[in-house]
Amino acid sequence: MNVQNKESFLNNLADRLNRPRRTQGVARPDWSVYPQYEVFKGASQDELVEVLEKQCEAIHTDFIQTDQMELPIVLEETIRKYDGKSIIVSNDPRNEKYGLNRFYKNLDENVNVHIWDPELGKGNQVIAEQADVGITFSDITLAESATVTLFNNKNNGRSISLLPKTYIAIIPKSTLVPRMTQAANQIHEATLKGETVASYVSFISGPSNSADIEMNLIVGVHGPIKATYILVD
Amino acid sequence: MKVSLFITCLSDMFFTDVGKNTVEILERAGCAVDFPASQTCCGQPAFNSGYLKEAKQSMKQMMRSFRDSEYVVGPSGSCIGMLKEYPKIFAGDKEWEEDARDLANKSYELTQFLVDVLGITDVGSTFKGRVTYHPSCHMTRILGVKDQPRKLLQNVKGVELIELPVAEDCCGFGGTFSVKNPDISREMVKEKSRHVSETGADYLVGGDMGCLMNIGGRMRREGKQVEVIHITEILNTH
Amino acid sequence: MSVKIGEAPYNERITKGIENDFMREAVSSAQGRFRAGRLSQAEELGNWEDWRRLGEEIRTHTIENIDFYLQQLSDAVSNKGGNVYFAETAEEANHYIQNVVKKKNARKVVKAKSMVTEEIGLNKAIKDLGVEVVESDLGEWILQLDEEAPSHIVTPALHKNKEQIRDIFAKKRGYDKSDDPEELAAFARKELRKDFLSADVGITGCNFAIAESGAITLVTNEGNAEMVTTLPDTVITVMGMERIVPTWEEMEVLVSLLTRSAVGQKLTSYITTYGGARLEDEVDGPDDYHLVIVDNGRSKILGTEFQAALHCIRCASCINVCPVYRHVGGHAYNSIYPGPIGAVITPLLDGYDDHKELPYASSLCGACTEACPVKIPLHEMLIRHRQIIVERENKAPMTEKILMNGFAKWSSSPAAYKISTKLARPALIPWIKDEDMIENGPGPLKGWTDVRDFPAPSKKSFRAWFKERESEQHERSK
Numbered sequence: 001m002n003v004q005n006k007e008s009f010l011n012n013l014a015d016r017l018n019r020p021r022r023t024q025g026v027a028r029p030d031w032s033v034y035p036q037y038e039v040f041k042g043a044s045q046d047e048l049v050e051v052l053e054k055q056c057e058a059i060h061t062d063f064i065q066t067d068q069m070e071l072p073i074v075l076e077e078t079i080r081k082y083d084g085k086s087i088i089v090s091n092d093p094r095n096e097k098y099g100l101n102r103f104y105k106n107l108d109e110n111v112n113v114h115i116w117d118p119e120l121g122k123g124n125q126v127i128a129e130q131a132d133v134g135i136t137f138s139d140i141t142l143a144e145s146a147t148v149t150l151f152n153n154k155n156n157g158r159s160i161s162l163l164p165k166t167y168i169a170i171i172p173k174s175t176l177v178p179r180m181t182q183a184a185n186q187i188h189e190a191t192l193k194g195e196t197v198a199s200y201v202s203f204i205s206g207p208s209n210s211a212d213i214e215m216n217l218i219v220g221v222h223g224p225i226k227a228t229y230i231l232v233d
Numbered sequence: 234m235k236v237s238l239f240i241t242c243l244s245d246m247f248f249t250d251v252g253k254n255t256v257e258i259l260e261r262a263g264c265a266v267d268f269p270a271s272q273t274c275c276g277q278p279a280f281n282s283g284y285l286k287e288a289k290q291s292m293k294q295m296m297r298s299f300r301d302s303e304y305v306v307g308p309s310g311s312c313i314g315m316l317k318e319y320p321k322i323f324a325g326d327k328e329w330e331e332d333a334r335d336l337a338n339k340s341y342e343l344t345q346f347l348v349d350v351l352g353i354t355d356v357g358s359t360f361k362g363r364v365t366y367h368p369s370c371h372m373t374r375i376l377g378v379k380d381q382p383r384k385l386l387q388n389v390k391g392v393e394l395i396e397l398p399v400a401e402d403c404c405g406f407g408g409t410f411s412v413k414n415p416d417i418s419r420e421m422v423k424e425k426s427r428h429v430s431e432t433g434a435d436y437l438v439g440g441d442m443g444c445l446m447n448i449g450g451r452m453r454r455e456g457k458q459v460e461v462i463h464i465t466e467i468l469n470t471h
Numbered sequence: 472m473s474v475k476i477g478e479a480p481y482n483e484r485i486t487k488g489i490e491n492d493f494m495r496e497a498v499s500s501a502q503g504r505f506r507a508g509r510l511s512q513a514e515e516l517g518n519w520e521d522w523r524r525l526g527e528e529i530r531t532h533t534i535e536n537i538d539f540y541l542q543q544l545s546d547a548v549s550n551k552g553g554n555v556y557f558a559e560t561a562e563e564a565n566h567y568i569q570n571v572v573k574k575k576n577a578r579k580v581v582k583a584k585s586m587v588t589e590e591i592g593l594n595k596a597i598k599d600l601g602v603e604v605v606e607s608d609l610g611e612w613i614l615q616l617d618e619e620a621p622s623h624i625v626t627p628a629l630h631k632n633k634e635q636i637r638d639i640f641a642k643k644r645g646y647d648k649s650d651d652p653e654e655l656a657a658f659a660r661k662e663l664r665k666d667f668l669s670a671d672v673g674i675t676g677c678n679f680a681i682a683e684s685g686a687i688t689l690v691t692n693e694g695n696a697e698m699v700t701t702l703p704d705t706v707i708t709v710m711g712m713e714r715i716v717p718t719w720e721e722m723e724v725l726v727s728l729l730t731r732s733a734v735g736q737k738l739t740s741y742i743t744t745y746g747g748a749r750l751e752d753e754v755d756g757p758d759d760y761h762l763v764i765v766d767n768g769r770s771k772i773l774g775t776e777f778q779a780a781l782h783c784i785r786c787a788s789c790i791n792v793c794p795v796y797r798h799v800g801g802h803a804y805n806s807i808y809p810g811p812i813g814a815v816i817t818p819l820l821d822g823y824d825d826h827k828e829l830p831y832a833s834s835l836c837g838a839c840t841e842a843c844p845v846k847i848p849l850h851e852m853l854i855r856h857r858q859i860i861v862e863r864e865n866k867a868p869m870t871e872k873i874l875m876n877g878f879a880k881w882s883s884s885p886a887a888y889k890i891s892t893k894l895a896r897p898a899l900i901p902w903i904k905d906e907d908m909i910e911n912g913p914g915p916l917k918g919w920t921d922v923r924d925f926p927a928p929s930k931k932s933f934r935a936w937f938k939e940r941e942s943e944q945h946e947r948s949k
Contacts, residue, residue: 002555003545003555003557005558005563010541010557012766013537013538013712013773014538016770016771016773016774017535017774018774021538023542024539026539028718029532031528032525033521033524035521035522036522036723036724039516120754122754145737145738147738147742153750154750154751154752158756159702162701180727180742181720184720184722185720187684188718188719188720191683199745199747199750199753199756200743200755200756201686202697202741203738203742203743204741205740205741208692208694208740209740210609210656211626211692211734212608212609212628213628213636213652213655214497214632214652215497215501215504215626218656221659221693222607222693223693223694223698224694240934246895246929246932249932249933251933252933252936252937270934272885273881273882273883273884273885274881281835282861282875283856283858283861283862284875284878284879285858285862287878287879290879290880290882291883293883294883294884370834370835374836374838374841401838402836407833407834408835410831410835411834411919412919414485414795415919416485416489417485417489417795417798418834418922419921419923420798422922422923424794424798446925446926449924451922451923451924454923454924
């Protein structure tokens with residue numbers, strides 16, 4: 001825990017601003033406008049689902065809507081579509097709630113499922129890197145931009161959504177909010193209370209891509225090449 | 234209504250028809266037009282080149298000239314835009330800041346004055362031809378005059394208005410920019426000329442003689458047939 | 472170490488840019504797409520001006536209280552087990568980072584795209600240690616292989632075409648496939664994956680540091696920043712000191728403005744937040760984390776009339792609408808920050824001596840100011856630079872000074888002005904051709920008439936006409 005040169009650096013800034021150093025008592029003012037809260041204001045969950053589905057097209061992401069009963073079937077089809085022989089999933093309590101632990105156990109014996117295991121340390125990354133499919137739940141889902149928000153922690157490594165060739169996000173319908181505003185607000189409120197939401201928060205919108213070569217959109221660069229969102233009622 | 238004409242130095246010396254048309258348009262709209270003869274230049278050539286001290290001398294002359302005017306109207310978005318900057322430039326100058334505010338508040342570009350102050354969108358003119366409109370940068374971005382010229386043009390009998398591609402792009406004039414960075418300016422005006430040609434219009438019309446002199450000068454050099462005219466010419470044809 | 476990228480003089484750079492047909496076409500088409508994307512996103516929101524206003528208010532408040540928020544950030548990062556180093560200069564920053572790299576006995580450093588590390592020349596500093604540095608953003612990687620500087624702050628390899636990229640890959644990495652962008656990218660993915668996995672240290676820049684929680688936000692599409700912050704055990708963030716926001720809520724607003732303005736997206740594929748050391752039992756993320764906060768000339772801008780230039784969120788929308796940039800390209804600016812924002816901040820960071828032409832490389836059309844999502848008055852700042860160059864730096868050409876002095880006398884004296892309206896035409900008579908045009912003008916007119924015709928002054932000025940008309944009317948009314 002090491003902080004160097006802070007005092008002289010910050011004193012210089014205060015000097016440049018022609019005022020004494022501010023070390024406390026600064027609060028965000030009320031802004032004159034809050035347009036971010038106007039987006040999809042008052043929209044119902046079903047309306048947000050429509051927004052999400054439409055935006056998925058724009059970000060080259062497959063979208064499937066299902067219910068808890070059908071989830072294992074849809075998931076299995078998607079894994080097959082991605083030719084998934086090796087799969088890595090987060091160690092999420094929701095696996096049990098959605099009956100996925102049993103599903104993973106009963107998958108075809110040619111399919112190898114690894115559930116993230118903190119005990120295994122870096123071994124998790126090695127498995128993720130070789131995996132065909134990574135599967136996580138979305139913690140907050142942003143309709144406007146078709147974004148899944150992942151709270152990464154010891155049971156839900158960032159590698160799962162990042163290193164495998166393809167990625168599947170399971171989206172509980174209740175996680176759907178209009179836009180990033182609501183997610184930021186939630187994290188901010190938690191921070192104010194001194195709670196740590198997660199070490200890392202990732203906002204992921206579809207597969208990785210790049211337009212660095214002649215402005216051509218290339219889907220699938222460093223992260224997953226394909227992505228599917230499964231929305232569960 | 235009493236209106237003082239700010240002719241702009243360019244139209245005073247080079248494009249006198251713009252001034253004549255402006256006077257006639259305003260008179261037809263029921264205004265009494267006077268011309269304070271001590272007016273000179275808005276100061277923009279010096280101001281935009283970084284010569285603040287020099288620019289201020291010219292600006293003070295303008296403030297003196299129009300002190301007694303009720304409205305100041307000019308046929309140029311750019312020059313009127315410059316007058317609108319005076320309050321910022323003279324902020325804190327006790328002797329001049331009030332004059333600066335006063336002049337800025339009562340100054341209007343011609344189409345802006347017709348539409349916003351007089352409430353006129355049809356000047357009753359007739360002009361036959363395919364016309365494309367170049368919205369000059371200072372007119373739109375500094376003065377915020379975007380729709381007024383279009384409204385007036387749309388109501389002129391006989392005018393077929395054709396959209397200019399990427400119309401909002403600068404023509405490359407930029408005052409002293411055209412002389413200080415001639416190569417870049419040349420490429421910009423070449424592009425504008427190409428866009429004008431693409432419309433197939435007979436006339437390119439605009440509200441700023443600086444830009445029109447630039448585009449017109451280039452198109453003439455390229456041997457193109459498009460006629461480049463100030464909007465007052467269309468608004469004052471019957 | 473500075474933002475400057477070469478030694479070629481201004482005029483040479485401009486000519487080189489104008490003559491580069493491929494680059495100009497690439498830039499022009501990219502600008503078209505960027506512009507369309509930005510405008511359609513803004514239109515979809517409907518209240519874009521409110522968003523801009525909010526963006527401006529957030530940036531203004533944050534920079535006015537930058538010392539407070541940096542302190543809060545530093546405390547938060549340090550609470551999460553991170554190290555914080557405040558670097559006044561590029562040298563200090565590089566030196567600190569070199570020490571971290573040395574202490575780790577690192578052999579390979581992998582980087583995510585970062586303008587500030589370009590600015591401080593970090594890659595060279597690391598290479599000087601005999602350590603390999605790999606840029607992982609596709610565009611940056613292409614440029615690194617070709618040993619070239621970026622020409623755009625969002626799409627750095629905008630000036631290269633796919634054939635050139637194929638040749639670079641072939642020459643430097645033994646690539647033997649086609650120039651199909653998908654194939655080129657697949658190759659880069661494979662090559663860079665090895666680097667991500669084997670790197671000892673990851674280095675990123677910073678889009679927004681969130682003061683309240685010590686989180687660094689990175690905005691990417693490729694996912695490379697996630698790689699760089701997830702896999703290596705040591706991670707270093709280098710941030711320009713002004714890249715800070717109070718809370719997650721302001722981060723969100725500015726990210727919304729950034730992704731729309733930069734690439735016309737609602738959000739990019741990855742908005743990555745990270746910071747501090749990983750917790751016990753966590754696998755991903757570093758166990759050793761460093762945040763390097765860089766001044767390198769920025770504090771000189773605080774408290775001046777240019778302070779709002781520090782509000783910039785590096786979206787490049789000013790670059791994407793600039794007609795001058797379109798015709799000369801990024802390298803003509805000779806700064807890693809090109810375009811209108813580059814013309815504003817380059818002289819501030821690196822002085823006027825080497826960059827005095829930049830503030831004039833603008834027709835002052837104001838497209839930049841109109842596009843800026845945080846409402847920086849860019850073209851007004853360019854005029855202010857010109858004033859400083861004339862008055863304080865005394866770097867304006869003598870002929871111009873004489874001319875402007877003459878202008879002041881002429882325009883402040885109604886009598887002198889009036890005489891000129893009579894004399895302008897006679898003075899130019901020798902050059903006036905039929906049809907009242909000048910095709911080969913003298914002196915200062917030459918630059919004009921080299922490429923376009925100039926009108927001859929009227930035979931009778933407007934004021935003369937008006938006066939005559941008045942007296943005629945007066946006669947008639949008698």
